Each structure stands twice: as C-alpha cells, then as structure tokens.
Amino acid sequence: MGDVRVVVRVRPPNASEIARGNNGQRCVKVSPPGLVHVYSDDKVMEAGGPPNSFTFDNVFGEESTQKEVFEAVAKPVVADVLEGYNATIFAYGQTSSGKTFTMEGASIDDPALRGIIPRTATELFARLMDADENMEFVVKVSYIEIYMERIRDLLDPYKTKVNLQVREDAEKGIYVDGVTELCVTSDDELLTTMRSGAMNRAVAATGMNEGSSRSHSVFMVTLYQRNLETNSTKVGKLYLVDLAGSEMVRKTQASGKQLEEAKTINKSLSALGMVINALTTPNVGFVPYRDSKLTRVLQESLGGNSRTALIINVSPSSYNSPETLSTLRFGNRAKNIKNKAVVNAEKSAEEYKQLLAKAEKAMTMQQNYILVLETRLKQQQPPSASDADAPSTSEVAALAALEKLQERIVQLEEELSEEKHESQRRGDEIRSLTSVLNESQREVEELKSQKDAWDLPRHEDHTSRHLLEELSHLKLELDKLQFENDEIKLHVATLQQENERLALESDARATSTDELVAPVVAPPAPVSPPAPVSPPRSTIRLEADDQKEARVLRLETDLKAAQEELMAHQTQAQKEIQRFMDERRQLTTQIQELANQLQAVQSSQQAVAPAATGMSARERQHMRSIQQKLEQLVAVHRQLLRKYASLESEHNEARQKLGLRDDRIKSLEANTRLMASNMRAQSEKHLEELSALHVQLAELRRNMSQDADAPEEPKAAPMPVRRSASVYVNRQGSVVGDGVIRPIRGGGRRTSTLEPSPAKPDAAGGLGFLQRMLGLK
Numbered sequence: 001m002g003d004v005r006v007v008v009r010v011r012p013p014n015a016s017e018i019a020r021g022n023n024g025q026r027c028v029k030v031s032p033p034g035l036v037h038v039y040s041d042d043k044v045m046e047a048g049g050p051p052n053s054f055t056f057d058n059v060f061g062e063e064s065t066q067k068e069v070f071e072a073v074a075k076p077v078v079a080d081v082l083e084g085y086n087a088t089i090f091a092y093g094q095t096s097s098g099k100t101f102t103m104e105g106a107s108i109d110d111p112a113l114r115g116i117i118p119r120t121a122t123e124l125f126a127r128l129m130d131a132d133e134n135m136e137f138v139v140k141v142s143y144i145e146i147y148m149e150r151i152r153d154l155l156d157p158y159k160t161k162v163n164l165q166v167r168e169d170a171e172k173g174i175y176v177d178g179v180t181e182l183c184v185t186s187d188d189e190l191l192t193t194m195r196s197g198a199m200n201r202a203v204a205a206t207g208m209n210e211g212s213s214r215s216h217s218v219f220m221v222t223l224y225q226r227n228l229e230t231n232s233t234k235v236g237k238l239y240l241v242d243l244a245g246s247e248m249v250r251k252t253q254a255s256g257k258q259l260e261e262a263k264t265i266n267k268s269l270s271a272l273g274m275v276i277n278a279l280t281t282p283n284v285g286f287v288p289y290r291d292s293k294l295t296r297v298l299q300e301s302l303g304g305n306s307r308t309a310l311i312i313n314v315s316p317s318s319y320n321s322p323e324t325l326s327t328l329r330f331g332n333r334a335k336n337i338k339n340k341a342v343v344n345a346e347k348s349a350e351e352y353k354q355l356l357a358k359a360e361k362a363m364t365m366q367q368n369y370i371l372v373l374e375t376r377l378k379q380q381q382p383p384s385a386s387d388a389d390a391p392s393t394s395e396v397a398a399l400a401a402l403e404k405l406q407e408r409i410v411q412l413e414e415e416l417s418e419e420k421h422e423s424q425r426r427g428d429e430i431r432s433l434t435s436v437l438n439e440s441q442r443e444v445e446e447l448k449s450q451k452d453a454w455d456l457p458r459h460e461d462h463t464s465r466h467l468l469e470e471l472s473h474l475k476l477e478l479d480k481l482q483f484e485n486d487e488i489k490l491h492v493a494t495l496q497q498e499n500e501r502l503a504l505e506s507d508a509r510a511t512s513t514d515e516l517v518a519p520v521v522a523p524p525a526p527v528s529p530p531a532p533v534s535p536p537r538s539t540i541r542l543e544a545d546d547q548k549e550a551r552v553l554r555l556e557t558d559l560k561a562a563q564e565e566l567m568a569h570q571t572q573a574q575k576e577i578q579r580f581m582d583e584r585r586q587l588t589t590q591i592q593e594l595a596n597q598l599q600a601v602q603s604s605q606q607a608v609a610p611a612a613t614g615m616s617a618r619e620r621q622h623m624r625s626i627q628q629k630l631e632q633l634v635a636v637h638r639q640l641l642r643k644y645a646s647l648e649s650e651h652n653e654a655r656q657k658l659g660l661r662d663d664r665i666k667s668l669e670a671n672t673r674l675m676a677s678n679m680r681a682q683s684e685k686h687l688e689e690l691s692a693l694h695v696q697l698a699e700l701r702r703n704m705s706q707d708a709d710a711p712e713e714p715k716a717a718p719m720p721v722r723r724s725a726s727v728y729v730n731r732q733g734s735v736v737g738d739g740v741i742r743p744i745r746g747g748g749r750r751t752s753t754l755e756p757s758p759a760k761p762d763a764a765g766g767l768g769f770l771q772r773m774l775g776l777k
C-alpha cells in the first residue's frame with residue numbers, strides 16, 4: 001500500500017439530474033475493485049464507445065453503503081494513527097458530489113447514514129478501550145475551517161479566533177497556532193464537539209446544492225499514548241478534511257458574495273492541484289505549499305509525514321461529465337504522491353539504554369569476528385622467515401574454539417540481561433503483591449480490633465454498637481425515671497394519708513382533750529365527796545377551774561412536744577419501732593396495773609366514803625398526783641398509737657417500693673439478657689467475616705506463590721469501558737480537566753477533574769508528557 005490511497009465514490013443521481021431526463025443520463029461506469037470509466041455522454045456509453053478509464057485503489061458505486069466506504073478507507077487509517085502515524089482522509093469533488101455525505105454522513109445519529117468521522121470516532125475509542133493494560137491515552141480534537149483564505153476556529157466558544165496562522169516547529173511539525181484543543185474521552189464527546197463545531201461552519205444554498213459548504217473544513221484528532229511500563233510515548237494525528245466544492249461558476253449562477261467565495265475556493269483548490277503537480281512531477285524541487293492556507297495546513301498530508309487517503313466524489317450524471325473527468329484526473333495524479341510517513345514515537349531512557357547495550361554487544365561480537373578473520377588471514381599467507389613461529393593446526397583449532405566460546409559468552413550475557421530484566425519485573429510484581437497482602441493483613445487487624453472493641457463495650461467506637469449502647473442506656477434512664485416517678489407517687493399518697501390522719505387527729509384532739517379533762521373536772525361519781533361535811537361549794541369550783549386551765553395548758557404543751565417528737569421520730573422510726581412496741585407493751589401493763597390500783601383506790605374510797613369528807617389534805621394531794629400520772633400515761637399511750645400508725649404506713653410504703661424495685665430489677669435483667677444476645681450475634685458475625693478474610697488471605701498467598709513459580713500466562717483481553725467526561729475550556733482555549741483514558745485492566749479509571757492523576761511517577765517525563773498534552777503544564 002502506498003502512502004496516498006485514492007478511492008472513488010459515485011453517488012446516485014439527484015432529483016435535478018433525474019429531472020433533466022433519461023433518468024439522469026449517466027456517463028460513469030464503475031468496475032470494482034478499482035476501475036472507473038467515464039464516457040463523454042450516455043449515448044457513447046450505450047454505444048460502447050471509448051471511455052476515459054482510470055484505476056484507483058478502490059471504487060464505490062451508487063449502491064455502496066457508508067459502512068463499506070468506512071471499512072475500506074477509514075478503518076485502516078485508525079489503525080495507522082494508533083501505531084503512531086499521522087494520517088489524513090480528505091474528500092475532493094465538485095459541488096454536490098457527496099463530500100459531506102461521505103465525511104460526516106446524512107445523519108450522525110442514524111447508524112446506516114453515519115459518515116466517516118462518526119464511525120472513525122467510534123472505532124478509535126473502541127480500539128483504545130481494547131488496548132493493552134499498560135497503555136494510557138489522551139485524545140484531543142480541534143476543528144477549523146478555511147473560509148476566504150482565513151483560518152477560523154470552529155471550537156472557539158468566544159468566536160474570536162477567526163484568522164489563525166499556520167506555523168512550523170521542529171518538534172510539532174506544521175501546526176495551527178492558538179487553535180482550541182479539547183480533550184475528549186468518548187466517541188459521544190467527540191461527536192458532540194464535532195456537532196457544535198459544524199454548526200459554526202459557513203454553509204449556503206447554491207445553484208448546485210441546497211446546503212453547500214462554502215469553506216474547507218479540517219477536523220483534527222490527536223492521539224497521545226504512553227506505555228506505563230517502558231515510558232515510551234507515541235503521537236498520531238488524524239486530519240479529516242471536507243473540502244469545499246470545486247465548481248463551475250457559470251453552473252452555480254453565483255454572484256456577489258457567493259461569486260467571491262467561489263473564486264477563493266477555486267483558487268485554493270487550484271493551489272492544491274499545483275502542489276500535487278509539483279509532488280508528482282519528477283525533478284521539481286519546489287512545492288508551493290505556501291500559496292494557500294489549505295495547502296499549508298495539509299502540507300504534512302501531501303508529500304510529508306502522513307498516511308493519506310483521498311476520496312474522489314463524483315456525480316454519475318453526464319451533465320457533470322467535464323467536472324467528473326477533471327476530478328478523476330486530479331485523483332489520478334494524487335495517486336503518485338510519495339509520502340514519508342514515520343511513526344512519531346519517543347523512546348524512554350530505559351529503551352535507549354537497552355538499545356545501547358545491544359549495540360555494544362554487537363560491536364564486541366564484530367570485533368571478535370574481525371580478530372578471528374585476521375588470524376585466519378595470517379594463516380593463509382605464505383610462510384616467511386618471520387613466520388617461523390606461525391600457529392600450528394592445534395593453535396588454529398584453539399582459536400576457533402575461542403571464537404565459539406566468545407560467541408557463546410555474548411549469547412549468555414544477552415540471556416543473563418534478559419533474565420535480570422525478567423527477575424526485576426517479577427520483583428516488582430512480588431512487591432506489589434506484598435503491598436496488597438500487607439493491606440489485607442492490615443484490614444484483618446482492623447477487623448480484629450473492631451471485634452475486640454465489641455467485647456469491651458466501654459472502649460466501643462463502632463457506630464452501631466455505640467447506638468445500641470446509647471439506646472439501652474436511654475431505656476435504663478427511662479426505667480429509672482419511671483421508677484422514681486412511681487416512688488414519688490407512692491410517697492405523695494402516703495403523705496396524703498398521713499395528712500388526712502393528722503387532720504382527723506387534730507379534729508379529734510379537742511374532743512379528746514375534753515374527754516381527758518372531763519374525769520378530772522367532773523370527779524367520778526364514786527370519788528365525789530358526800531355533801532354533809534364538804535367544803536363550801538364556791539371554793540371547790542374555783543379550785544376545779546384552776547386545775548382545768550393548768551391541765552389544758554399542759555396538754556397543749558404536750559401535744560406540741562408530741563408533734564415535734566413525731567417529726568423527729570419519723571426519721572428514725574424504722575430503728576425504734578421495736579423499742580416502741582416493747583414500751584407499748586410495758587406501758588399497757590403499767591396502765592393495767594394503774595387501772596387496777598385506781599380501781600382499788602376507788603373501791604377503798606367507796607369503803608371510806610362516809611369519812612371522805614374528813615379526807616386529809618395529804619390524801620387529796622396523793623389522789624391528784626395519781627390522777628395526773630394516769631392522764632400522762634393515757635397521753636403517752638395515744639402518742640404511741642399515733643407513732644405506730646405512722647410507722648405502719650411507712651412500712652406499707654417501703655413494701656410497695658420494694659415491689660417496684662423488684663419489677664425494675666426484672667426489667668433490667670431482661671434488658672441485659674437482650675443486650676448480651678445482641679452482642680453474641682454481632683461477635684459471631686465478626687468471627688464469620690474474620691474467617692472469610694483468612695480464607696481470602698490464604699488464597700492470595702497461594703496465588704502469589706503460584707505466580708512466583710509458574711511461567712507467565714497470557715493476559716486476559718481487557719474489557720471495553722465507556723466513560724463519560726467533563727471537559728472545560730478556559731478563555732485561552734486551553735483544556736482544564738483530566739482526559740486521560742486508560743484501558744480498564746491497566747487500573748484505568750478517570751480521576752475527577754481536580755484530582756491529580758494517580759499515574760506512576762516517571763523517570764522520563766511520562767506524567768509530564770500527559771500533563772503537557774493536556775495543557776496542564
């Protein structure tokens with residue numbers, strides 16, 4: 001295959017050609033695979049007259065499909081670009097001959113009608129995703145149009161780049177200075193970019209074509225690739241060119257601005273023809289690339305570093321036969337262009353070192369060989385006087401053996417260096433596996449410590465466990481509060497009872513005071529003195545009133561004291577209850593005794609009643625003191641009864657509290673049981689996870705040891721992955737964002753827009769290379 005392939009595509013006749021009668025009157029006949037005949041008109045064709053015949057690399061007739069054209073023309077070009085070649089596909093032909101149909105297609109979204117550019121995008125990205133795992137790619141696109149001899153940037157969002165200049169650089173070659181370059185990471189992105197650029201193209205209706213392109217468009221795809229293992233890099237540029245139609249001004253009926261456009265288009269196309277003439281005419285040293293912007297931009301594609309495919313689009317109609325003929329002649333000349341395509345690769349320092357080592361070895365071998373040859377030469381020379389001590393046959397044999405040995409040594413050295421290289425690679429592999437192993441072990445340790453943390457709730461930091469603990473803690477708090485609430489309720493009820501009881505007692509106290517006083521105020525009938533010798537009645541009443549007042553006062557004092565005592569006793573009631581019970585028993589006995597004594601006294605009084613009036617003052621005094629004692633004892637007895645009642649209510653309260661506490665203990669026990677079972681379940685789960693990790697770890701170790709022992713197996717085919725991307729362009733039109741494409745098995749994943757790429761640090765500017773490509777450096 002030559003460096004410039006030329007194919008012809010004949011479109012079906014269009015409506016206006018058919019309307020001209022005789023079904024469009026054809027003048028073109030194709031004979032695949034590469035023959036085209038053009039007749040001056042259809043009559044000549046029918047009559048079998050002599051045609052103008054041309055041979056091309058391929059011809060595609062009216063029935064040819066977009067897919068067939070792509071497969072034959074563009075698919076091999078994609079492969080070239082992936083290999084690091086520059087490539088160009090351009091469509092040439094008169095207005096309305098089908099150039100845009102071939103390059104872009106009637107519809108980008110219709111699978112059958114998609115043209116070369118969309119199909120190339122899909123093919124390119126499919127190939128990238130299938131690439132070796134060690135490869136890393138960056139795809140950038142630019143889109144320009146050459147309109148009226150000015151280069152316009154179709155991707156410039158600010159539409160200010162309308163007159164870009166073409167420059168030449170030893171490193172970059174020919175390039176459009178300042179053109180917007182966008183990173184794309186999928187065919188969808190590429191096509192979106194293409195669509196947005198195509199909308200900015202200058203298109204107008206002409207007499208020949210409703211949507212005629214009034215400019216030449218060049219869609220540029222640059223593919224940068226880097227091998228992560230060797231750090232070597234390659235760059236391939238693909239130019240997809242849709243030329244403006246070459247046209248007969250008279251046919252297009254152009255005037256005014258369109259006439260100017262047509263003249264400029266024709267001028268640039270004739271410059272293209274001149275370049276092709278110069279390139280294909282022997283001994284012409286000067287090629288007029290600088291005569292037009294078009295030829296300057298396509299300088300590398302024509303006679304330079306590029307593999308180029310030219311698609312000649314023609315109409316089948318005899319109405320267009322002169323244009324068809326000249327177009328085919330143009331293609332025929334272009335066939336002879338000789339390009340000098342080379343792979344644009346940059347070797348890494350490592351690769352250069354290896355090459356140097358090989359060259360040195362080769363040199364050593366050659367030196368040895370020369371040595372041997374010299375020796376042989378000496379042997380073949382006739383013996384002279386000085387050759388008396390010429391080598392014997394055994395010496396020659398030894399030399400030959402030495403030569404062989406040296407060859408063997410060189411060979412062994414080569415093998416050794418390869419082995420070293422291999423062992424270094426394996427060492428790297430083992431190191432990476434060890435780091436994976438360490439990572440797994442660290443995870444296992446982490447899991448273990450998590451499990452331990454489950455066993456020690458106080459040091460728990462696991463979220464779920466923490467939540468559980470908090471929940472149970474809250475439950476306990478709630479229980480406690482409920483319990484305290486119940487206790488308070490109980491206490492309030494007890495206090496209310498106490499209060500009621502005290503109220504009743506204070507009501508009864510007045511009555512009881514009267515009751516207690518009554519026997520004293522009104523002496524019991526048996527005790528009342530008989531009238532005949534009694535002192536004067538007024539004296540007795542006064543005495544009784546005094547006594548009564550004194551007793552009431554005493555009783556009131558006693559009541560207060562008893563109340564105070566009650567308060568004091570309440571605090572130590574529990575302890576004293578037994579003592580009071582004993583006292584109560586004793587006092588009851590005493591009361592009984594006193595009552596008996598009183599009864600005895602009363603009976604003796606009754607017995608001495610007739611002499612009572614004559615009772616001495618001492619006896620009366622004794623009588624009063626007995627009565628007082630009796631009253632005191634009764635008061636104490638009542639106090640004790642009150643205390644007893646209060647203690648009993650306290651006892652009841654304590655019993656109820658005890659019941660509540662029992663309930664609480666039961667609920668606490670239930671909670672504890674629940675928590676324990678939860679913890680057991682969790683710990684079992686953790687143990688399961690731990691054992692699964694152990695199994696994984698063992699497997700990993702086994703694989704590692706197998707990897708280290710077994711010979712290297714062929715690598716599985718990488719899986720294709722589609723990725724979306726975000727590409728941003730700043731005011732200067734440079735790219736912001738990570739557009740690095742990595743096949744999935746190469747750990748390929750696109751990092752976020754702002755994250756630095758996790759690519760390995762490289763000695764020979766590998767990452768720097770990608771950063772440069774992305775415009776980040």
Ligand SMILES: Nc1ncnc2c1ncn2[C@@H]1O[C@H](COP(=O)(O)OP(=O)(O)OP(=O)(O)O)[C@@H](O)[C@H]1O
Pocket residue numbers: 010011012014062093094095096097098099100101102106209211212213214243244245246313
């Ligand atoms: N192979 C084909 N099969 C069917 N229709 C075609 C084919 N080639 C071209 N056409 C149709 O012919 C018309 C003109 O094609 P197109 O616009 O691609 O021509 P062009 O060479 O790009 O013209 P211009 O130079 O004026 O831009 C379009 O309507 C297109 O759909």
